[in-house]
Structure formats: structure tokens, C-alpha cells
Amino acid sequence: MRIVQREQGWFPSQGVILDHAGLTMDASGTTWDLNYAGGPVSLDWEMMPIQSSEILAATVKYIADLVRTKSAKTVHLTFGILLKLGNSASFSKADRDRMEIPAEFFSELWQYVGRDVWEMHYFRHWYRSCVDRGCEAFSAEVAFELDEKRIPGRLKGxxxxxxxxxxxxxxxxxxxxxxxxxxxxxxxxxxxxxxxxxxxxxxxxxxxxxxxxxxxxxxxxxxxxxxxxxxxxxxxxxxxxxxxxxxxxxxxxxxxxxxxxxxxxxxxxxxxxxxxxxxxxxxxxxxxxxxxxxxxxxxxxxxxxxxxxxxxxxxxxxxxxxxxxxxxxxxxxxxxxxxxxxxxxxxxxxxxxxxxxxxxxxxxxxxxxxxxxxxxxDIKSDIVESLDRATALALGPIAQAFLGKIVGSEAGAVRGDDPRSRIMSFDKRTEEAEGLGTCGEYSFCGLFAPLACYTCVQFQPWMDGPHDKILHYLLVRRDRKLAAGCDGRMVAIHDATILAIGDVIARIEAIHGTELA
Missing domain, CATH: 1.10.443.10 (Intergrase catalytic core)
Known part of the structure; x- marks a missing residue:
């Protein structure tokens, strides 16, 4: 950034002005503290790479007008972009020699900003506004030439x-x-x-x-x-x-x-x-x-x-x-x-x-x-196209889908002595109910058991529970929905539960492996 030598009394004071929200702001000195509820936002005019008193006066009045009509964030952004003026050799020469700012300054800054080409909108608006103020360092012909340039917008999304x-x-x-x-x-x-x-x-x-x-x-x-x-x-x-x-x-x-x-x-x-x-x-x-x-x-x-x-x-x-x-x-x-x-x-x-x-x-x-x-x-779907047992067992522990505690049996669970705490699964093939685990929650729970239990921190699955059957049931249902062309949200509705069950099974298998070793 170009260092500018300052003389005493160099800054054109704007006094106290009203900002866009009708609040007072002291614009008399070289530091302007903007009224912004989101945090401290200030403008330091000592940093502005402008030496010419004429160009500086026009720029100060331009920013003061923005304070009156735009948000503090917009003013701060504009000021920050104008600090890059010193990166144009043509601007610096015109500023130093008290000459008219040529159109070349715009091309030089275009090269400087690189991917942030959207910033050129701010340089153009500043130049046009200073022309309208009658500042002789700014040319109406150059402003017209700048107006004809097509500037890409900011890439979003x-x-x-x-x-x-x-x-x-x-x-x-x-x-x-x-x-x-x-x-x-x-x-x-x-x-x-x-x-x-x-x-x-x-x-x-x-x-x-x-x-x-x-x-x-x-x-x-x-x-x-x-x-x-x-x-x-x-x-x-x-x-x-x-x-x-x-x-x-x-x-x-x-x-x-x-x-x-x-x-x-x-x-x-x-x-x-x-x-x-x-x-x-x-x-x-x-x-x-x-x-x-x-x-x-x-x-x-x-x-x-x-x-x-x-x-x-x-x-x-x-x-x-x-x-x-x-x-x-x-x-x-x-x-x-x-x-x-x-x-x-x-x-x-x-x-x-x-x-x-x-x-x-x-x-x-x-x-x-x-x-x-x-x-x-316009975004593509983030639905997992396929999910099988091996994937569930591999991804489950990584995703940390299961947050409860595995217990060896009902006797080792919190509330294990309360029959009402049992989480049961109904096997349609045998028409029998099988125990999956214990709920450690003492208050009423409105979740849909047993599927919602696997992602609940209060669930204590038993090591000998038929967790593989629940996993197989959900995977088969998922495959049928996918084959039928159902909406992605319906296909993946139980994916978190599938991964949680995979996590449970993987942990149980690891415990058994440790015991065998």
C-alpha cells in the first residue's frame, strides 16, 4: 500500500452527520466510528492512499453521503475497497501530479482484484459520484467509458x-x-x-x-x-x-x-x-x-x-x-x-x-x-443411493449415530428391574415379541419405539438383542422404496437409525472379539 505524506490540517472535516438510521456520527476527524450493533466498525482515513486534496475532498464527501444513505456494513465494505486505489500506477501518478485520473486506472485495478472482479462496481460508482460533484480530477468521458463496461457479479452459492x-x-x-x-x-x-x-x-x-x-x-x-x-x-x-x-x-x-x-x-x-x-x-x-x-x-x-x-x-x-x-x-x-x-x-x-x-x-x-x-x-440430491449391512457397520461408528450405552443384559441396565422400561420388537414371522434393550428415561417418552430408541442417549441395547433383525428389516424397506422410485426423503428417512444400529452391532462384535481374544 502506498504511504502518503500528510500535512497538518490535511483532513476535510465533515462535522457531525446523521447516518442512515438517523443516529449521530462524528465525521470531523480521521477516524469515523460507524453505528453498528454487530460490532466495532470504523474507517481510518490515515490509511486512504490519496494525496491530492481535491480527490480526497471528493472521496470524503462521497463516503459521508454513503453514511447517510447506506448501512454501516456497506460503507465499511466500500471504504475497504477504495483503499486498494494505491495499487493502480495510473491513479497514483495522477494523484501525485494533480492530474486527471485516466481510464487506465480501472484496467489496472481490474487486474489487481483478480477473482474479486465484482469490486469494480464500487470503483465505478465512486468515480461517477465524484464526477457528479464537479471534481476536475474526474472526467465525464472516462465515467461514460466505465459505465459501458460489463462487470460480472459476485459468485454466489x-x-x-x-x-x-x-x-x-x-x-x-x-x-x-x-x-x-x-x-x-x-x-x-x-x-x-x-x-x-x-x-x-x-x-x-x-x-x-x-x-x-x-x-x-x-x-x-x-x-x-x-x-x-x-x-x-x-x-x-x-x-x-x-x-x-x-x-x-x-x-x-x-x-x-x-x-x-x-x-x-x-x-x-x-x-x-x-x-x-x-x-x-x-x-x-x-x-x-x-x-x-x-x-x-x-x-x-x-x-x-x-x-x-x-x-x-x-x-x-x-x-x-x-x-x-x-x-x-x-x-x-x-x-x-x-x-x-x-x-x-x-x-x-x-x-x-x-x-x-x-x-x-x-x-x-x-x-x-x-x-x-x-x-x-439447483443443488443435486445428497441422498445416499445405496446402503447395505456392511456400509452401515462401517459408517455407524464413524457417524457416532448411537449415543446410548450397551449392556450385557437387562440386569445390568439402569431401570433394568422395571419391566416397563423394556424396549420390545415384534417379529412378524414368528409372531413373538423379543427384547432389544432398556430405556433409562424415567419420565414419559413420546418417541416411536423401537426405531427411535437407537438414536436416543437413554437407550441401553442388550448384547444378545435381535439388532440384526431390525437392521435387516430397515434395509429391505429402504431398498424397496429406492426401487419404487420414491422421493429421496422417504428413502432416507431411517438412515440415521440404520447407522445407529450398525454402530451398535459393530460395538457388540468388537466386545465379543475382545472376549474371544
Whole structure:
């Protein structure tokens, strides 16, 4: 980056201005702190590679206008792209010699940005805007020439289209493994409540991390209809760059399982406040809360967000929680890489597979138009075409589909002395019921036994149980659906259970092998 020598009083102060949300921002000095609820965002004009006072004044006024009309993220992105101006020899010469900026600067920057050619839109808009301001260093003829150039848009959806195993949407087996591990972590108390709640919301609602970081306790409601209670949450909309944060919401219903985790987190937050106090009454109560106020927003127009996580903090919260679960991907045979972006991709692809229209998907993702959702309708299926016993036994342990505990017999199981805890299987051929294992859950369970038991952390399969029969039954049903041309979702509906049974059988065979040795 070109180093620019500055003279005293070189910066053209813009005073205090109102940003796009109507909040005050100090634009008098060389550092502009933008009002952004997602984290600290600032512009350092000392870094701008412009020496000419005329070009600098036009550029400063251009950015000030963007502050008034665009979101903080857009302003920050534009400023960052303009910092690359110093990589054009033609621009640097014109800037140094106080000459008109020639069209060559555009071609040089085009070569410099390489694959990020979409950035040229920002250089072109900046040049055109400075021409409109009457700055003599900018030529109307050059601006017209730039307007005639066709600039490709930003490539989108590559990770989704390719179903990339590291960055694309999770497949059915991966998301099932993640859910099973998440439920087991709650029972075993191996994840913090904020980690559980963050993962659950990302899986169930697919929010971007900014939306999640903006959530507050007041957004969660318990309602009753027809004698039935349910929990809903108001998710802030963030695709409206001209508005303040938290001015529009989308209300989403939560399952009781997810809602309960959210309520537990709120109760934990309230208890913490009672014990430790609250730094300032001007600070609102976020759902995902910091322990100390944000230094960049402890005062001023954004003070209400002082106890909210930064967007990056929420992203790290989700990633840390997923790592602690230790789920292994059957595709890569490595620790499952989970990010908020991947969970958002997964949420969208599953909605499409369940029959959502483009309009419904855009609404669920909080998009204002349909241009960014069509990629989800073009991806290939991630259904496993064939699955047999050998594959199930090989993939089952890798996928960690089974989370319970294998016991030698009923006598060695938790609740083994309670006949009501037995999990039975009915053999249609012999018309006899056979015992598979024991349920360690003391409360009522609404799951469909015995198939749902294999992916439950409370299930204790017996070593001599007829697990191979259940596996054979599911594999035969799967093959019949596949041969009949059934929808992929119907073919793979029990794949997680098949892998869990394969895991159980593989473990039992390993135990027997150890005993024989």
C-alpha cells in the first residue's frame, strides 16, 4: 500500500452527520466510528492512499453521503475497497501530479482484484459520484467509458451447489448426528446453556449471526391457544439497511424442546443479574449476553447494545459448541466443521426438500427478493443411493449415530428391574415379541419405539438383542422404496437409525472379539 505524506490540517472535516438510521456520527476527524450493533466498525482515513486534496475532498464527501444513505456494513465494505486505489500506477501518478485520473486506472485495478472482479462496481460508482460533484480530477468521458463496461457479479452459492463437505450444507446423516449429540449433551450437562440455545436456534431457524446477536429476552413469548401452550420468538429483520436494528421482526414458533432451552437460558441470565447486578440501566437484556459492556458502545447512540455479543462472538459461540460435541462427519471422517453459515445453508436446503417455494424460502431467510434463493433449488440430491449391512457397520461408528450405552443384559441396565422400561420388537414371522434393550428415561417418552430408541442417549441395547433383525428389516424397506422410485426423503428417512444400529452391532462384535481374544 502506498504511504502518503500528510500535512497538518490535511483532513476535510465533515462535522457531525446523521447516518442512515438517523443516529449521530462524528465525521470531523480521521477516524469515523460507524453505528453498528454487530460490532466495532470504523474507517481510518490515515490509511486512504490519496494525496491530492481535491480527490480526497471528493472521496470524503462521497463516503459521508454513503453514511447517510447506506448501512454501516456497506460503507465499511466500500471504504475497504477504495483503499486498494494505491495499487493502480495510473491513479497514483495522477494523484501525485494533480492530474486527471485516466481510464487506465480501472484496467489496472481490474487486474489487481483478480477473482474479486465484482469490486469494480464500487470503483465505478465512486468515480461517477465524484464526477457528479464537479471534481476536475474526474472526467465525464472516462465515467461514460466505465459505465459501458460489463462487470460480472459476485459468485454466489458455490458451496451450496457443490455440496462441499467442509463449507456447504450438512447432509441428513450429519445434521442427525449433530442433533443426537446436542440432545445427549443436554442430558449429560456437557454444554453450557448459551451454547445449546445458540446451536438449536441456528439449526431450527437458520438466522444469520447478526440476527441472533440482536435477540433479547423480551423477544421470547409463551402463548396459549386452545388449551395448548407454545413458545415463539421474534427474530429481528436485518435485510432493511435503511432502518435501525430491531425495528422489524419475523415471529417464529419453536418446538417445546428448543423453547425450553431458551427459557432455561433466560432464567439463567436473570439469576446472574440478581447475583452480580447490571452495569447500567440503559443497557437492554440480550438473550446471548456478555459479562462486561462492549467498550465501543458503552455510551452514545448505540449504548442499548452494550451487553449484546458481537456478531463474531456469536459465530464463535456456535463453532465452539459444535466442536465440543465432537461429532464426526461420515463424509470426511473428520470432526464435523460447523459454522453459522453452514447451518443457514442446511436450513434452506431442507426447506426446499420439504417443498417450500422460492417466496417461502426468501421469507424464511429474511431476504427482500428472490435473487439469492434460486441456488437452493439447483443443488443435486445428497441422498445416499445405496446402503447395505456392511456400509452401515462401517459408517455407524464413524457417524457416532448411537449415543446410548450397551449392556450385557437387562440386569445390568439402569431401570433394568422395571419391566416397563423394556424396549420390545415384534417379529412378524414368528409372531413373538423379543427384547432389544432398556430405556433409562424415567419420565414419559413420546418417541416411536423401537426405531427411535437407537438414536436416543437413554437407550441401553442388550448384547444378545435381535439388532440384526431390525437392521435387516430397515434395509429391505429402504431398498424397496429406492426401487419404487420414491422421493429421496422417504428413502432416507431411517438412515440415521440404520447407522445407529450398525454402530451398535459393530460395538457388540468388537466386545465379543475382545472376549474371544
Amino acid at each position: 458455490q458451496a451450496v451447489l457443490s455440496l462441499d463437505p467442509e463449507t456447504g450444507p450438512l447432509n441428513d446423516l450429519e445434521i442427525t448426528g449433530l442433533l443426537n449429540a446436542l440432545r445427549a449433551a443436554h442430558n449429560r450437562k456437557t454444554l453450557l446453556l448459551d451454547e445449546q440455545a445458540a446451536l438449536w436456534l441456528c439449526i431450527a431457524l437458520g438466522p444469520n449471526p447478526f440476527q441472533a446477536a440482536l435477540l433479547r429476552e423480551q423477544d421470547v413469548e409463551i402463548l396459549t391457544e386452545g388449551g395448548q401452550s407454545f413458545i415463539q420468538i421474534r427474530v429481528p429483520r436485518t435485510k432493511k439497511p435503511h432502518q435501525l436494528p430491531r425495528t422489524e421482526f419475523k415471529t417464529r414458533k419453536l418446538t417445546m424442546e428448543i423453547g425450553q432451552r431458551i427459557l432455561e437460558l433466560i432464567e439463567q441470565n436473570r439469576h446472574y443479574r440478581e447475583v452480580h447486578g447490571w452495569p447500567n440501566e440503559a443497557y437492554e437484556f440480550p438473550l446471548f449476553v456478555r459479562r462486561t459492556p462492549r467498550p465501543d458502545q458503552s455510551t452514545g447512540p448505540m449504548a442499548q447494545y452494550a451487553m449484546h455479543l458481537y456478531t463474531d462472538d456469536f459465530t464463535l459461540l456456535v463453532e465452539r459448541a459444535a466442536r465440543r460435541l465432537g461429532v464426526i462427519s461420515p463424509r470426511t471422517q473428520k470432526l464435523l466443521h460447523v459454522t453459522t453459515r453452514r447451518l443457514r445453508y442446511t436450513f434452506a436446503t431442507r426447506l426446499v426438500r420439504e417443498g417450500a417455494s422460492a417466496q417461502e424460502l426468501a421469507e424464511a431467510l429474511d431476504h427482500t427478493d428472490l435473487q439469492n434463493v434460486h441456488v437452493y433449488f
